[in-house]
Amino acid sequence: MAESRNADGFTLLEVMVALFILALIAAMVSQGVHQRTRTAQLERERLPLVMCARALNNEFRLAGYWPSVGTHEGRRHLTGNDCHWRLEVVSTPVKQLRRGTLSVASEPLPAPHSLDFTVFLAP
DSSP, X not given: XXXXXXXXXXXXXXXXXXXXXXXXXXXXXXXXXXXXHHHHHHHHHHHHHHHHHHHHHHHHHHHTOOOOSEEEEEEEEETTEEEEEEEEEEEOSSTTOEEEEEEEESSSSSOTTOEEEEEEEOO
């Protein structure tokens, strides 16, 4: 006569499947946290450069800065941060308008981590 066996616990296969599912969930959560942390870090590094570009653009507008066509460079000191900038100016079909590509970086240009902005200049 064969004895019937009642299962009171989980089989090894069921435990392994549950652990695999938990490992997948942990990996997804870890990737999400890592991505958000990296994005926040990049934004923190980028913010002073954006502020520098805005300050330069405002300064150009207020002063009526009308640079010659070509490349202009400089350095600006903002609250605790140095900002290196390069403005590459080209003429436009509009007589009293020039277009410039403003590059800003925290180290001398050309720098691997610079931001580029397009600005329009009028006298």
